[in-house]
Amino acid sequence: MLAGAAVALLAGLYGGLALLLPETPAPEALAREHGPLMASGFLGTLICLERAVALRRRWGYIAPAVSALGAVLLVAGAEQAGRLALAAAAGWLAGIYLALLGRRVGRETLLQLGGALAWYAGGLLWLAGRPVAELVGWLAAFHVLTIAGERLELAHVAVLRRGAAAALTGAAALLAAGAAGSAWHPEAGTRLAGAGLLATALWLAWFDVARRTVRGSGLPRYAAVCLLAGYGWLAVAGLLWGATGLAAGEYLYDAALHALFLGFVMSMVFAHAPVILPAVLRVALPYRPVLYVPAALLHAAVAVRVAGDLAAEQAVRVAGGLGAEIALLVFAGCAAALVLRARRAPRGR
Numbered sequence: 001m002l003a004g005a006a007v008a009l010l011a012g013l014y015g016g017l018a019l020l021l022p023e024t025p026a027p028e029a030l031a032r033e034h035g036p037l038m039a040s041g042f043l044g045t046l047i048c049l050e051r052a053v054a055l056r057r058r059w060g061y062i063a064p065a066v067s068a069l070g071a072v073l074l075v076a077g078a079e080q081a082g083r084l085a086l087a088a089a090a091g092w093l094a095g096i097y098l099a100l101l102g103r104r105v106g107r108e109t110l111l112q113l114g115g116a117l118a119w120y121a122g123g124l125l126w127l128a129g130r131p132v133a134e135l136v137g138w139l140a141a142f143h144v145l146t147i148a149g150e151r152l153e154l155a156h157v158a159v160l161r162r163g164a165a166a167a168l169t170g171a172a173a174l175l176a177a178g179a180a181g182s183a184w185h186p187e188a189g190t191r192l193a194g195a196g197l198l199a200t201a202l203w204l205a206w207f208d209v210a211r212r213t214v215r216g217s218g219l220p221r222y223a224a225v226c227l228l229a230g231y232g233w234l235a236v237a238g239l240l241w242g243a244t245g246l247a248a249g250e251y252l253y254d255a256a257l258h259a260l261f262l263g264f265v266m267s268m269v270f271a272h273a274p275v276i277l278p279a280v281l282r283v284a285l286p287y288r289p290v291l292y293v294p295a296a297l298l299h300a301a302v303a304v305r306v307a308g309d310l311a312a313e314q315a316v317r318v319a320g321g322l323g324a325e326i327a328l329l330v331f332a333g334c335a336a337a338l339v340l341r342a343r344r345a346p347r348g349r
Contacts, residue, residue: 001049001061002281004068008041009332011075013325020321033074033082035132039139039261040086041071043269044119047146048089051096051112053280060099063092080127087123090142094120107165108153111172115145118179125183134186136246136257137179137193143265144234145172148200150272151227155207164207171199187245194241197260201235219274219287222295226271229299233263236306254317255309262324263302270295270331277335284342285335294331301327 015030015037030037045067052060070085097113122138152168178193205211205228214224237260244252270291277285305320307313 001045001064001068004071005042005045005049005064007075008037008045008068008071009328011071012037012042013328016321016325020318027077029074029077029079033079033132035136035139035257035261036086036126037071037074039143039265040090040119040123041067041074043143043265044086044089044093045071046269048093048096050276050280051093051100055096055099057099060096063089063096066092083123083126087120087127090116090120090123106153107169108149111145111149111152111169114172114176115142115149118142118145118176121180130183133246133253134182137182137190140193140197140260141175141179143261144175144197144200147265147268148172148204151204151208154209164203168200168203168207171196171203174199187247190245190247191242194238194243194245196238197241198235198238201231201238204234205231222287222289222291223271223274225292226267226295229295230264230267230271233259233267233299233302237264251309251312251317255306258302258305258309258321258324262305263299266298266324266328267295270298273331273335277339283339285339286342288334288338290334290338291331294327294334297330298324298327 011030012034014024014026015032015034018024018026018031019034045064048064048067049061052064066085067089070082070089073079073082073085076082094113094116097109097116100109101113118138118141122135122142125138126132126135148168148171152165155164173196175193175196178189178191178196180189181192182189208227208231210224210227210231213220214228215221216224237256240252240256240259244256246253246256274285274287274291277283301320301323303320304323305317308315308317308320
C-alpha cells in the first residue's frame with residue numbers, strides 16, 4: 001500500500017515537472033493525471049490507510065489497497081481501470097467512516113464521512129468522462145473536510161465555545177454545496193466553494209489548538225507552525241476561488257489550486273506526519289529541528305509560485321513549482337533518515 005502511494009507521489013511529481021517544463025521527456029498520461037495522482041493516488045491512499053488503522057479491522061485495509069492499485073494503474077496507462085479503483089476506494093473509505101460512526105456518533109466523523117463521499121462523487125463523475133478541471137471542487141471538499149474533522153476532534157480538548165462546532169459545520173456545508181453546484185454551474189459553484197474554504201480557514205485559525213501549542217517547543221510547536229501556515233494558504237485559496245470561480249485564465253487557476261493543494265494540504269501532511277506515521281507504520285519518527293527546513297522551503301516555494309501566477313511570469317512560477325517539488329522530496333528524505341536513525345539507536349537512549 002505504501003509502495004503504491006510512493007509510486008503515485010513520484011509519478012505525480014514527475015508529471016508536474018512535465019507540466020512546468022514541456023520539454024521534459026515524460027509519458028503524456030503522467031502530465032494529464034498529475035492532479036489525480038497527487039490528490040487521490042498519494043494523499044487518498046495515506047488517508048485510507050490511516051483510517052483503516054483507526055478502525056482496527058482487516059476489511060478496512062481494502063480501501064488503501066484498492067487506492068494504491070488505482071494509482072499504479074493510472075501510472076501504467078490503464079486510466080479507466082485506475083479511475084474505477086480510486087472511486088471504489090473512496091466508497092470503501094465511506095464505509096469505514098460508517099463503521100466508526102457505529103461506535104460513536106460525532107460531528108468530526110460526520111465531517112470526514114462527507115469528505116469521503118465528496119471523493120466518491122468526484123470519482124463517479126470522472127468515470128463518467130468529466131474532465132479533471134470539473135472535479136477539483138470535489139477533491140478540495142475531500143481533503144478540507146477530512147482535515148477539518150480531524151482538527152475539530154482535537155479542538156474539543158481546548159473546550160470549544162458553544163456553537164463553535166456548528167459554525168464549522170456551516171462552513172463545511174458551504175464547501176459541499178459549492179462542490180455539488182459546480183457539476184451544473186461550474187463558476188457559481190466554485191465561488192460558493194471558495195466561501196466555504198475561507199470560512200473553514202477562519203474557523204481553524206481561530207479555534208484550533210495550534211494557536212496555543214505554537215507557544216510551546218519541540219514537536220508541538222513545529223506542528224503548530226505548519227498548521228497555522230497552512231491555514232493561511234487555505235484562506236488565500238478561498239479568496240482566489242471566490243474571486244475567480246476558477247474561470248479567470250490559466251495562471252489564476254494554477255494559483256488557486258496550488259495555494260490549496262500544496263500550501264494547505266501538504267502543510268497538513270508535514271504537520272501530522274511525525275504523529276501519524278508512527279501510528280500507521282509502527283516505527284518511530286522522532287522530531288528534530290531539521291524538519292523545519294522542508295517546511296520553510298515548501299511555503300517559500302508556494303509563495304513564489306503564486307506570485308509568479310499573479311504576475312503572469314512563467315519563469316517565476318516554474319521556479320516556485322520546482323522548489324515545491326524539492327521540498328516534498330527533502331521532507332521524505334528527512335523522514336526516512338530520522339526513522340533509520342531511530343531504529344539504529346541503542347535501546348534506552
